Amino acid sequence: MELRHLRYFVQVAEDLHFARAAARLGISQPPLSQQIRQLEDELGVRLLDRTSRRVTLTYAGTMFLEAARRTLAEADAAATVARRAARGELGELRVGFNASAPFIPQVAAAINSYRLRYPDVQLALSEVAGPAQVGAILADALDVGFLRSAAPPALPPELTATRILRERLVVATRPDHPLAGRTGLRLADAAAHPLVVYASDRSGGFTEELFALMRATGAEPRVAQTVREVSTLLGLVAAGVGITVVAESLCALQSAGLVYTALGDDSAVSAMWLVHAAASPPVAANFVAIVTEGAG
Structure with a gap:
């Protein structure tokens, strides 16, 4: 029959x-x-x-x-x-992101646009450190991931990365700190003050990259405190424990009552990358297309 x-x-x-x-x-x-x-x-x-x-x-x-x-x-x-x-209109999309990704307008706009275009796809969002995202995508535990790296991330041939944003690094301080608002602020100047930084297992490589940039200027970073959450990072800076260096997109967190001062070094930049399988399933391919529409 x-x-x-x-x-x-x-x-x-x-x-x-x-x-x-x-x-x-x-x-x-x-x-x-x-x-x-x-x-x-x-x-x-x-x-x-x-x-x-x-x-x-x-x-x-x-x-x-x-x-x-x-x-x-x-x-x-x-x-x-x-x-x-x-067509990628049904199913589940598993997205990994680092702590700063939601504060990037392109990322937030892409997630919102995807929800509107594909309302029947369930979005599963997970905060995962950068290197762990790569392993999770390879293990089919994530479909795509946002990770931060100044240079293109080293990836196996099964994966590819698209740069979403390149942005300046800034120093976050209390308003009464001597570096607040200083013109021509350099990495070496920041390294001379106690730093509040992400713990290595939470920074996705950002802390290590920052320290390498400072050491390239001949300065040795002075760590006052390591933290695991962005709220703790900025809260301790507001409490005067130290200063911190963050990507410019985190300046959106003005509620912390901090001053953000741009670093003048040419090397003081960071980038956000979208990582995914080279042969992505339809739900992921649609998301990649939306994100890359606004990539810069």
């Missing part, structure tokens, strides 16, 4: 006329009669009573008609699911 047999039977049952049903189906009457007969033979049940004047449903045919309609509706629904899934 095939779906076409059910479609043929339903059309005949609704028209109760073989010629009209055949016309609606776009086939000639003899093949239609043959298909209905084959269906009845396969079932071992007569579905239709035929005379020279009329066609009527048997009791079994009436019951079969209801079941056939349900089966066809379910088959049509299954086909719709398959087509929508192939």
